[in-house]
Amino acid sequence: MENKKIATREAYGSALLEFGGDSKIVVLDADLSKSTKTDLFKNKYPERFINMGIAEGNMMATAAGISTCNKTVFASTFAMFASGRAFEQVRNSICYPALNVKIGATHAGITVGEDGASHQTIEDIALMRALPNMTVISPADAVETRAAVKAAIETKGPFYLRLGRLACPVIFDENDYKFELGKGIEIASGNDLTIISTGYMVHLSLEASKLLENEGIKARVINIHTIKPIDRDIIVKAAKETGAILTVEEHSIIGGLGSAVAEVVVENCPVAMKRIGVNDKFGKSGKPDALLEKYGLTKEAIVSGAKELLGSKKK
Structure with a gap:
């Protein structure tokens, strides 16, 4: 259901x-x-x-x-x-x-x-x-x-x-969900790569991780609800353990979650990384789902991005 x-x-x-x-x-x-x-x-x-x-x-x-x-x-x-x-x-x-x-x-x-x-x-x-x-x-x-x-x-x-x-x-159970400012949440385990997401894109990242698992790729999914102050520890741990970081956001790839994560990664544990977001363009008028498709913010796009990232990780 x-x-x-x-x-x-x-x-x-x-x-x-x-x-x-x-x-x-x-x-x-x-x-x-x-x-x-x-x-x-x-x-x-x-x-x-x-x-x-x-x-x-x-x-x-x-x-x-x-x-x-x-x-x-x-x-x-x-x-x-x-x-x-x-x-x-x-x-x-x-x-x-x-x-x-x-x-x-x-x-x-x-x-x-x-x-x-x-x-x-x-x-x-x-x-x-x-x-x-x-x-x-x-x-x-x-x-x-x-x-x-x-x-x-x-x-x-x-x-x-x-x-x-x-x-x-609704992703979380209100009866046991614990919110802590500045702390990310690992919502799916995996060691092949890490998908770090925020806002509306979190549920799509979870869906993408299931599609990847069907292909034998285990993606860790981290929800970053607090973008500032960002959880440096969970990002560095993921970088060290999975060796590849994919960020996903309904925002420009410039200055948003991807940039914030990249700042942490490059200063602490440089690994292969890719950002999924709006690629330095303005939006357009249209139905929300059509716009998500147009700007590459779908679970299928996340799967493709993850595979591309894994390819660069292996080089």
Whole structure:
């Protein structure tokens, strides 16, 4: 039976509602509450919700100010606007003074679909992980999203939560899942190569590992939910034990997960490596599945990439 599918933006809204009884939590949105799912919080706690209108930079600056009043502020909008339009305010007003603002950035990546290149941010991880004091999280499913929101509430400082529009399979069991900031999770064992993935691409990486196993190739699969600070130990261990690293992300191959992993690998244990992501191009308008196919972000593409990597490993 196919896993239940829930978009991480849906889980984000549900988590804000669940934890919203904490009077220190304030939620801001840039006129997109139905899409970001912060309307769930708004409907129950209207006195702690502010619709800032289509003024993302002002929203971030306001969030920074409110946070200085001993508040935990969630500022939500599409990832394109959170990371792009409001970058200066995120940098100078939130990260520079290390304030307690959590950015709920929904509709990330190309699976936004028909909204096209103007709304498909594939540069946001690169932008956000470059900022001092910023924690960057890209949850793989609804269970992990809830845990990430909880961790963000419990941890002081700026957070960037990268969330998707498209429903994705629930990978983890909410009854025994343990989330730890800055710690990757090995979700499939293997010693022929390692597939390191994040966000929406994690379930596809798992599916690819099963296809590879049918061909006698055992791929280790690691879920990196916290891209910054990244889990150096699990990456170095994988490099030493498997000798080949394949990264997979719904983001540009420049500056995202692949770059973060490569930095760790080259400094600690250089091995054969390949990055799967968007190859320095803008997105296009189209159905999400068609776009994933067009940009090579499918389980079949992961299998092909793994085989290519194994070929270079043997040379």
